[in-house]
Structures are given as C-alpha cells and as structure tokens.
Amino acid sequence: xxxxxxxxxxxxxxxxxxxxxxxxxxxxxxxxxxxxxxxxxxxxxxxxxxxxxxxxxxxxxxxxxxxxxxxxxxxxxxxxxxxxxxxxxxxxxxxxxxxxxxxxxxxxxxxxxxxxxxxxxxxxxxxxxxxxxxxxxxxxxxxxxxxxxxxxxxxxxxxxxxxxxxxxxxxxxxxxxxxxxxxxxxxxxxxxxxxxxxxxxxxxxxxxxxxxxxxxxxxxxxxxxxxxxxxxxxxxxxxxxxxxxxxxxxxxxxxxxxxxxxxxxxxxxxxxxxxxxxxxxxxxxxxxxxxxxxxxxxxxxxxxxxxxxxxxxxxxxxxxxxxxxxxxxxxxxxxxxxxxxxxxxxxxxxxxxxxxxxxxxxxxxxxxxxxxxxxxx
Ligand code: GDP
Ligand code: MN
Numbered sequence: 183x184x185x186x187x188x189x190x191x192x193x194x195x196x197x198x199x200x201x202x203x204x205x206x207x208x209x210x211x212x213x214x215x216x217x218x219x220x221x222x223x224x225x226x227x228x229x230x231x232x233x234x235x236x237x238x239x240x241x242x243x244x245x246x247x248x249x250x251x252x253x254x255x256x257x258x259x260x261x262x263x264x265x266x267x268x269x270x271x272x273x274x275x276x277x278x279x280x281x282x283x284x285x286x287x288x289x290x291x292x293x294x295x296x297x298x299x300x301x302x303x304x305x306x307x308x309x310x311x312x313x314x315x316x317x318x319x320x321x322x323x324x325x326x327x328x329x330x331x332x333x334x335x336x337x338x339x340x341x342x343x344x345x346x347x348x349x350x351x352x353x354x355x356x357x358x359x360x361x362x363x364x365x366x367x368x369x370x371x372x373x374x375x376x377x378x379x380x381x382x383x384x385x386x387x388x389x390x391x392x393x394x395x396x397x398x399x400x401x402x403x404x405x406x407x408x409x410x411x412x413x414x415x416x417x418x419x420x421x422x423x424x425x426x427x428x429x430x431x432x433x434x435x436x437x438x439x440x441x442x443x444x445x446x447x448x449x450x451x452x453x454x455x456x457x458x459x460x461x462x463x464x465x466x467x468x469x470x471x472x473x474x475x476x477x478x479x480x481x482x483x484x485x486x487x488x489x490x491x492x493x494x495x496x497x498x499x500x501x502x503x504x505x506x507x508x509x510x511x512x513x514x515x516x517x518x519x520x521x522x523x524x525x526x527x528x529x530x531x532x533x534x535x536x537x538x539x540x541x542x543x544x545x546x547x548x549x550x551x552x553x554x555x556x557x558x559x
Contacts, residue, residue: 183380183381183383183393183396183397184240184241184378184379184380184381185377185378185379185380185381185396186238186239186240186278187236187238187280187376187377187378188204188206188238188278188280189379189396190359190377190378190379191204191280191374191377193350193354193377193379194350194361194374194377197346197347197349197350198346199343199346199347199350199361199374200343200371200372200373200374201373201374201377202234202282202283202284202285202373202375203220203282203283204220204280204281204282204283205219205220205280205281206238206278206279206280206281207263207278207279207280207281208267208277208278208279209263209267210260210261210263210264210267211260212263213235213256213259213260213262213263213279213281214256214257214259214260214263215256216259216281217233217253217255217256217258217259217260217281218256220233220281220282220283221283232252232253232254232284233252233253233254233255233256233258233259233281233282233283233284234250234251234252234253234280234281234282234283234284235250235251235253235259235262235263235266235279235280235281235282236249236250236251236279236280236282237249237250237266237269237271237276237279238276238277238278238279238280239271239272239274239276240272240274241272241273241274242315242362242376242378243272243315244271244272247271247272248271249266249271249272249276251265251266252284259281262279263279263281266279267279285365285367285373285375286367286368286369287363287365287366287367287368287375288365288366288367288368288370289310289365289366290311290312290313290363290364290365290366290375291308291309291310291311291312291363291364291365291366291372292307292308292309292310292311292312292313292316292319292323292360292361292362292363292364293306293307293308293309293312293343293344293347293360293361293362293364294306294307294316294347294358294359294360294361294362294378295307295328295333295347295348295350295351295356295358295359295360296351296357296358296359296360297357297358298325298327301325301327302330303327303328303329303330304327304328304330304333304348304351305325305326305327305328306325306326306328306339306344306347306348307323307324307325307326308323308324308326308344309322309323309324310322312361312362312363312364313362313363313375316360316362326338326339328348333348333351333352334348334349334352336348343364343372347359347361354379354381354389354392355381355382355385355388355389356379356380356381356382357380357381357382358378358379358380359377359378359379360377360378360379361374361375361376361377361378362376362378363375363376381393381396404419404420405420407420407469407472407473408420410465410469411453411465411466411469414462414465414466415459415462416453416454416455416459416462416465416466416469417453417454418451418452418453418466418469418470419451419452419453420450420451420473421448421449421450421451421452422448422450422475423442423447423448423449423450423475424447424448424450424475424476424477424478424549425442425447425448425449425450425476425477425478425479425480425542425545425546425549426449426450426451426452426453426470426471426473426476426478426479426480427439427442427449427450427451427452427453427470427479427480427482428452428453428455428466428467428470428479428480428481428482428497429452429454429455429456429481429482429483430454430455430456430457430460430482430483430484430488430490430493431454431456431484431488432454434456434482434484435452435454437538438452438480438482438538438542439452441538441539441542442480442542442545442546444542445539445542445543445546446546447542447545447546447549447550450470450473450475450476450477451470451473451476453466453469453470455493455496455497456488456493457488460488460492460493460495460496460497461496462496463493463496463497463499463500464499464500464503464504466500467497467500467501467504467506468500468504471504471506471508476508477508477509477548477549478508478509478510478511478545478546478548478549479506479508479509479510479511479545480510480511480512480513480541480542480544480545481494481497481510481511481512481513481541482512482513482538482541482542483512483513483514483515483516483522484514484515484516485514485515485516485517485518485519485522486516486517487517488517489517489518489521490514490515490516490517490518490519490522491514491518491519491520491521491522491525492518493522494512494514494518494521494522494525494526495522495525498525498526498529498530501530502529502530509544509545509548509549510532510545511535511540511541511542511544511545511548512526512532512534512535512541513534513535513536513537513538513540513541513542514526514534515538522534
C-alpha cells in the first residue's frame with residue numbers, strides 16, 4: 183500500500199523526523215483557515231510567511247504537474263485549494279490538499295531506505311542532489327547496504343534522522359521510505375519536504391493496525407439496498423428481473439436462480455439467509471421486496487446443520503409482521519422439514535411445494551405479466 187505524502191509525514195513526525203507544520207484539508211474554506219492558523223498572515227501586504235498547498239495523490243512528480251502551489255497568504259491558499267480539489271493530478275482525483283508552512287531552503291538532498299533486490303538486502307540511498315526524480319540522479323546516489331537481519335544495527339548509519347528513517351523502514355515493514363527533497367534549511371536544520379512510503383502488503387498480517395489506519399477500504403459499491411443489507415451482515419444482490427429469491431447457502435441460492443431462468447423467469451434479486459441470518463429475516467424480506475419490479479417471491483430452504491424449520495420460522499415471523507401483498511412459493515427440505523411445513527400451514531395458511539422446481543415454476547408463473555386483460559398498454 184502506497185501512503186500519501188500527508189500519511190508518510192505523520193509517520194515521520196512520530197519518529198521525530200522533522201516535517202513542516204501542516205494541515206490536511208478537503209475544502210477551500212478549510213485551507214484558508216489552516217493557512218491562517220499556521221501563521222500565513224491576514225492577506226495584507228505584510229505577509230508573515232508563505233504557504234505551500236499540495237495535492238494529495240499516490241504518485242510523485244506533482245510539482246512538475248502543477249500539484250504543488252506556493253501562495254502568499256490564506257486567500258491564496260483557498261484559491262489554490264479550490265483549483266486543486268476535484269481536479270485530476272497524475273491521473274488521480276484530488277480529494278485532499280496539504281496546507282504547509284513554506285520552508286526557506288538552502289539545499290535539497292535525497293534520502294531513502296529500500297530493498298535492493300539485486301543485493302538481496304535493504305539499503306540506504308543518499309544523495310546531495312535532491313528534489314529531482316530519483317531516476318535523474320542515479321550516478322550521484324550513494325548506496326549503503328544494511329545488515330539484512332538487523333538493519334538498524336549496521337555500523338555507519340548516520341545518527342539522528344537517517345537512523346530514524348531506517349528504524350521506521352523496519353518497524354512498519356516498508357518496501358521503501360523516501361524523503362525527496364530532504365531540505366537543508368537556511369538555518370542549517372534538516373526538514374523532510376516530501377515523503378513517500380510504500381508498505382509491504384505481504385506483511386499486513388503483522389501490521390494490521392498500521393494498514394487499517396491508512397487503508398480507506400474498498401469504495402462502497404452496489405445499490406442503497408445492497409449496502410444496507412451488507413451493513414446488516416446480509417448478502418443481497420439485485421439483478422432487475424421479477425422473481426425475488428430467498429434461499430440458504432450460496433450453492434442453493436445459485437441453483438434457485440438457475441431454476442428461475444430454466445422456468446422462463448428472470449430473477450429480480452437474491453438474498454442468502456442461511457447460518458444465523460434467519461434472525462434478520464424481517465429486514466431481508468423488506469429489502470428484497472422493496473426493489474421496484476418484484477412481482478413474486480420464491481423461498482427455498484434446504485436444512486443440513488442449519489435447520490430449515492428455524493429459517494422458516496424467521497421468514498414466517500417476518501411475513502406476519504410485514505404482511506406483503508404478493509405471491510410467494512415455498513420449498514422446504516432436509517433437517518427440520520416437517521416442522522417447517524407445519525409452521526407454514528398453521529401460521530401462514532400456505533402449502534409448500536413438493537420440490538424446488540415446483541416452487542420456482544409457481545413463482546415464475548405468478549410473476550408473468552397478465553396478457554389476457556390487454557388493458558395496460
Ligand atoms: P513531488 O513533485 O510530488 O515530488 O512533490 P514535492 O513535495 O517534492 O514538491 C516539489 C518541489 O517543491 C520540491 O522538490 C521542492 O523543491 C519544492 N517544495 C516543496 N515544499 C517546499 C517548501 O516548503 N519550501 C520550498 N522552498 N520548496 C518546497
Ligand atoms: Mn518529491
């Protein structure tokens with residue numbers, strides 16, 4: 183996982199690697215407030231300090247692409263943020279910018295710790311010429327090999343910032359930690375002006391907290407109802423036909439959908455309520471039936487370890503509560519079948535079908551548009 187500059191700088195700061203003071207913001211108004219807070223003056227001629235506004239995307243080379251903007255005051259910061267936010271930078275949408283105090287730079291260096299595959303060990307890479315792409319300075323980079331077992335104990339690591347960077351590299355199972363440029367300030371100090379960190383995804387099992395901290399997770403997908411189902415721990419997939427499908431287990435659910443298609447129908451959606459999901463039968467039924475275009479429902483349960491009378495009771499209770507006005511066809515089989523049949527007869531007055539195919543045929547027939555009336559064209 184590749185961290186953004188702002189995330190990398192958080193990790194730097196936690197290891198006492200100096201970084202400019204900054205605020206991560208997502209609106210121009212926040213950028214203005216951040217610039218004011220960081221001492222960017224009041225917009226008048228007597229500015230106290232210039233600011234840098236930097237688009238946060240996963241790749242470098244932002245400076246050349248116009249993603250690093252120097253501004254004179256908070257109004258300028260707001261303007262730069264307005265221009266960057268929502269724009270595309272290095273092929274990515276900018277959703278956050280870093281507002282940072284500008285540093286007076288005397289010289290720019292390069293420092294990184296990475297894995298040198300050919301040497302089979304981690305290395306420190308140093309260069310007195312930073313601020314440019316690393317490819318452009320290969321000849322001027324000093325490659326310093328590290329002890330592969332305990333990199334931080336390698337004799338010859340410079341104390342201070344360099345040692346901190348090596349420790350960070352080890353501590354977070356990184357593939358690379360890079361500071362480019364590492365600024366030498368006019369006051370003689372060192373400041374990380376940019377930061378790049380790539381975490382090793384193969385080490386996620388022992389870096390779960392670190393990965394979870396920065397991983398936004400997969401972007402939400404699916405319809406509103408599908409997301410609602412997922413929040414409840416239900417698997418609902420919407421398809422757009424007319425026959426809604428409730429079944430237990432992935433295999434039986436797929437088989438039920440195949441049967442719907444084989445019977446000449448189109449599945450509207452499917453929701454699995456096997457396992458303990460029967461306790462969520464009411465929201466499951468609500469979500470499945472809320473989809474526009476649903477004209478009938480087939481409920482297909484086959485009990486094994488999960489008893490089909492327990493699952494059926496969940497649906498019966500949901501049905502009693504919601505009293506939906508649409509045709510439903512049940513098939514119940516396996517463990518707990520007889521009790522499930524009794525429940526359907528006594529509480530819903532419904533006779534289950536003798537097989538899955540029969541139930542599916544009934545649901546498909548009930549969903550078929552009425553063609554005889556001929557009045558709804
Ligand atoms: P990149 O182009 O994505 O690598 O973004 P950087 O964060 O490295 O910014 C590009 C360049 O802007 C750097 O190489 C610096 O030369 C310059 N820069 C960034 N921040 C500052 C700052 O605070 N002061 C000064 N003087 N230059 C800066
Ligand atoms: Mn850079």
